[in-house]
Structure formats: structure tokens, C-alpha cells
Amino acid sequence: MSAGKFYVTTPIYYVNDQPHIGHAYTTILADVLARYHRLSGAPTFFLTGADEHGQKVARAAERAGMTPQEQADTTVVRFQALWKRLGITNDDFIRTTEPRHTRVVQAILKDLHERDDIYRAEYDGWYCVPCERFYTEKDLVDGKCPEAGCGRPVERITESNYFFRMSKYQGWLVDYIRQHPAFIRPDFRRNETLGFLRKPLNDLCVSRPKKRLSWGIELPFDRDFVTYVWFDALVNYITGVGYGSDDALFRRWWPASCQLIGKDILTTHTVYWPTMLKAVNAPIPETIFAHGWWLVGRDKMSKTEGNVVDPMAFADRYGVDPFRYFLMAEMPLGQDASFTEEAFVRRYNTDLANDLGNMLSRVLKLVHSHAGGCVPAPGAEGAEEAHLREATLQAARAMRTSVEAMELDRGLASLAAALRETNRYFEKRRPWASAKAGDATALGTTLYHALEALRVVGGMLYPVMPEKMAELRAALGLPGQTSDFDDLTRWGVLAAGRRVGEPRSLFPRIEPDSRDPKLATAVKKDAMTPTPQTSPTSPTGPSASTAPTSGAAPVGVTAIAFDEFQKVQLRTAKILEAYKVEGADKLLRIVVEVGEEKRQIVAGIAKHYAPEQIVGKTIVLVYNLAPAKIRSVESNGMLLAATRGEQMRLVTLDGDLPSGAMVK
């Protein structure tokens, strides 16, 4: 973790609607990163806020019969209340309608206009109203909006507007991205931006005539226009830390260390934003990190589908900290993930109720019944203790590394594994038997080491579950907040003789209750309870959703429940490029397109296919497989192939479908 300062931002959210789990995810992620960096001693600044101008907000206001400002004022409090409820520790909250922001946007516009980096011109082209973006004829896909996940009809527009000379910075931007591999992450998003930059970059239209849209920041040099909402919104990241108003503050925090975004707003952040900064001569952020999307079950979350997950309802039902934990543990950073109540309950019961909560209460019970309610003094460390110590400290180190590497899910998986190890240790050492046999040394040793493991894991989980982990620490007789990370990389910190708390159930087991009316709107029912399906490929036959009974699967085949299968996301992918991997005669490095995303995978098919044979084919990809390095080459997913003996054939599609389609 960097010893220097840490400045983290989230996108600022549109106030046209209420917050959903997509918003909650990014903000919790930023909070977790901020908390880890604070614990590691780095001065930290965390900014979030609201994007209040533009057509989306103006239209929502119109529908609600309010002025846009009223719309913003009533909606912004929902976001603020949610952040409070979710324990978000942002240092500032910026609203783009605040004078501190509008002043800076106008100053930048004026400066660029004076330097002729903004000029007026006639515009004739296509416009997507929901995305508020202009497109040229060649940008369109099938005559529709090319934006990922949009695809809606576009309108022809002819009007006079102001343009930012973005094209002028194209060469610089390409070089910059190439020379700064950490600027756009994950890697495949950098490639996506570089791919976008292969085409000539257009200048950016930064105005909207008031006669079409008046809800925005007025151009300082032409009162008939307001500022394009993205040009206005992106500036928040610097106005929030004193750009143009407090130089010392600005120098202290800018450039941002990590700007979190969703994959759909990649171009605005990796093309518009750096060129704008370059034009005003401000440093470029260290990292723009694009995460994937939460799907609900296997579907895109959308209002029309009625499957929008309400984070407030979820947190009310299951608690804030388990919700935070689930979101962080379930989504491999950068990839899409599936949100279902069942997956939540499964993870909660396994990781939290069983391996953590139950372990804690078992240890505390024994401490109370056989060690006078105080941390017992351990005897000499045996092989089992050494193993537990090593496994736990190793997991703590992995968690620290995972924060730096933006692989939180992996770090959390290591901590969960350390807890399983603690449970195994406990079962093996059988402290209750030591107590019965009157072996106080063995008893004390086991309890001490289990308590230490809980202290380390609990401390490392603190940024993810601050309230619950403060309770855990209190139960261990420690102050609420972990003082620093160093204690978490050492063993033997708990002082013998210190009083522990009463045994308590930190995470009571839960059952999913899809009948809860609040949650029924929070998560669409069929995403929680799979309907029985008949599938010719299902080993369990007619009802794949029922728990597999013995004998349901052919001998030697492990039957899996439908919800386990549901975890595997299969998607169609189009092979764009394929290469041999040097020094590995079985491997091909393959670049595939999955919807709007480009990915690299490594597949062991080189003995059966030459690279040129497979380019252009549409294959089936295991989309949510954790990334791995194969012979030092990054592989992001796995293709499906059928094999028998020496034969191998790729699984392809029986007809045309765009890449990125779900295979179910």
C-alpha cells in the first residue's frame, strides 16, 4: 500500500432516480479502499457527490412536476442518507449545482475559449437523447446509439455549438496511455480505450443551446448556451479538492490516486477527462479503474424489468456490514457479477455465520467456562499452532496486497480460507476435551491461538465490516478500531489475562425470505428462486432447481444444484485475434470481443487449431472465471471445447448472434 497520500473518487451520481446497488457498490468499494489506506497510515481523501445538471435530471423533474433544482434537492438526500446508512466515510460530497463548482467550470470554459481550445461551429450529426452524446454517421451501430447497453434510436440534429479541441490531444493521449500502464485498469479496459483511439478523435461538443436544454451551467462567453453535462460533471473531481480556489489543498490531493468508475463510462473518463486536464495543464490521475456491472441473476438490472435492487431495503433486512462484505467478496474486481439473494444468504451463512461468528462464540464460551473469562496464557507453540499462525498471517498479507492490486475479492477469499483453517484447527485440537481432561496448558494454547486468528482476520476485515468488526474486537477485549496494520501482521499481540466479552452471536444464521414485500421489489423473485427447468444438458433431469438427491446423477458424475450452475456465466464471444504462445506448443493467446468489451484468454487448443483458423468464430466463453496467468500470460476467461480422446472441437454457435449474448 502506498505510503504517500491516497485520493479516491466515485462517479457522481445522477439525481434523476433513487440509488441502486450499482451506486452502492462503487461507493462501498471506495469506502473500503479509503479505510484500508487510512489504516495503513496514508493521508486519505475520499470524494463522492451528485451530478445534478443535464437532460436526464431535467426530464425527471418534468415528470415529477418539479423544477430541476427541486428534483436535485429531493433526490440528493436519498443518496446522502444511503451513504450514512452504509457507513460511508467520504470526506466531502460535491453537488454540481453548488457555486464552488459552477465557478470553476465557468473559469475553465472561459480560459479554453480565450485560448481557442473551445471554438464555435455548426454541427450536423446524430444525437442520443438518453446518453446526451453526439455521434457521427460512422459511429452508429445499425443506425442506433453505439453506447454499451444503449442501442436506442438517435435523432438528427443541426445546430450551432461550441467545441473543445479534443482531437488536438489524441496523439498525446495515446502516448500517455502507452507509457502509463497503470492509468487505465484493468488492462483490457486500457486496450479498449486504445482501440477506440485508433479512429480519429472528434472534437467534443461542450454546449447545449438553451432553447433545447436550459438546465446546466451557462457558458461564460455566450448566454444562449449551457455546458454539456459531462464537461461540467468531470470537473467535480478537481473542484472537490480546491482547484481554482485553494491551491495548497489542490496540490495536496491532486492528482487522484484512484478514480473508480463503471465500465459504461470508460470513454468519458479515459478520453474526455485526461484531454480536458491536459488542456488546462493539470496532472493526470494515477488510475482510472473500471469495474464491471452487477447483474440480477443473469439479467441486466433495469426499471422496466422491475429487478432493481434497493440497497437500503437489503441493508435493512440483512444488516449493513454483511451487505458490504457480500458486494466486495462476490464481485471479481473488473468483471461483471451476479446479485441474487440466494448467493447472498449462502455466502453469509458460510463465511460469516458459521466460520466467523460461530467460531467466535465457541471460543468465548470456553474462555468463560474454563479460563475465567480472560485470555489464557498459551503454552509452547506446536506444529498445529505454527501452521495456523502462518496461514492466518499469510492471509493478512494477501489481503494487504489485494488492496494495492485491486483484487479485493481475492484478499477476502484468503481471509475466509484462514477462518476455515481456524475452524479446522479448533476441531483438531478439541479444547473441550482438553478442558475435560484437566489439561489447562493445551486448553489455554488452543484458545489463545484461536483468539489470535480471530483478532488478525477481524482486524483485516475491519474496513469492509467496520461495525461488526468493532464488536468482534470488543468481544476480544480490544479497543473498537484497529490502531494500525502492523498489529495485524504479528502474532501474540493479545495479552494473557485481559478480560474478554460475553459470547454473542455476531452473525445469526439467516434464511432467505423472498416473501418479504420490501425485498420482492428489491430483487426480482425469479432471480432468487429459480423456476424448475427441463434441460437436456442438465444431469438432474426435469427439475434442476431441486436439491440433488442421491442417485440423481449418473454414477461418477457429481450432481450440482441449479443455483450452483447459475453461478457460471457463459457468454458468446467473437475471436478477433489469435497468436501462438512462444515456448508453449499447446497454447494460443486469443483476443475476443464480448459485447463492447475486449478480453484476452489463453487456451490449450494449439494442437488442434492454427490461429488463422479460429479468427472470426463465435465461441462460448466462461465469462466469470477468475483471471489467471498461464505461462505468464494473463487469461480472462475460458473457452468451451468438446474433447474425446485425441479429438477436440470448439463449441460454436448454430447461427448468428452478437457477441456478449448470455448462454443459458
Ligand code: MSP
Ligand atoms: N453522472 C454520471 C457519472 C459522472 S462522473 C463525472 C453517471 N451517473 S449514473 O448515476 O448513471 O451512474 C453512476 C455509476 O453507476 C456508473 O459508474 C455506472 O457504471 C454505475 N452503475 C450503473 N448500473 C450499474 C450496475 N448494474 N452495476 C454496477 N454499477 C453500475 O453515469
